[in-house]
Amino acid sequence: MSHNPPHLDVPRRIKWVAYAIPLCALPSGLWRIALVTGWPDWYAGHDWLPGERPYVLSLSLIAECLALLTLGLVQPWGERLPAWVPFAGGRVLSVRAVVVPASIGALLTTALAAYVTLNYLFHFVPPLNDTGEAFPTSGPGAWALWACYAPILAWGPLLAVATRAYHLRRARGGVPAFG
Numbered sequence: 001m002s003h004n005p006p007h008l009d010v011p012r013r014i015k016w017v018a019y020a021i022p023l024c025a026l027p028s029g030l031w032r033i034a035l036v037t038g039w040p041d042w043y044a045g046h047d048w049l050p051g052e053r054p055y056v057l058s059l060s061l062i063a064e065c066l067a068l069l070t071l072g073l074v075q076p077w078g079e080r081l082p083a084w085v086p087f088a089g090g091r092v093l094s095v096r097a098v099v100v101p102a103s104i105g106a107l108l109t110t111a112l113a114a115y116v117t118l119n120y121l122f123h124f125v126p127p128l129n130d131t132g133e134a135f136p137t138s139g140p141g142a143w144a145l146w147a148c149y150a151p152i153l154a155w156g157p158l159l160a161v162a163t164r165a166y167h168l169r170r171a172r173g174g175v176p177a178f179g
Helices: 012-037 052-073 095-122 139-172
Strands: none
Touching (some): 012 052
């Protein structure tokens, strides 16, 4: 275990990339919270099953927490665990322990966003609610849906850029992308 503090030389552009990711996830989370509260009138008549509302809310919370983990790619705690972490505080993280999950996350997030977008456009599997109606496809409801979910399309590619920069900085001592 190295006792040297991590040296962060993260270019401003890479910091912006990392900080953009939680902001990309936020609108879709707000959309789901609005659904649970019944705010959009096109979904207000939905008969919620027991446990469905907490499930939908937890999707928002989990997505935002995962998006916030990206900040570790540009912060000291992404190189060395804070001292307060039980049993592992102060340990320097291996590059692989960070890059592998972040790369898998970038791949899965990109694939899921591509699938959902293509499914929405081409209706491979219709996204039906319990009235047999799809989510709004026109008018203000559709615009609100797209405005809230479009930013999430950038999550995977941005995570890939931040992960690559982290890997170059930590493993090779190279200059991060966009440096």
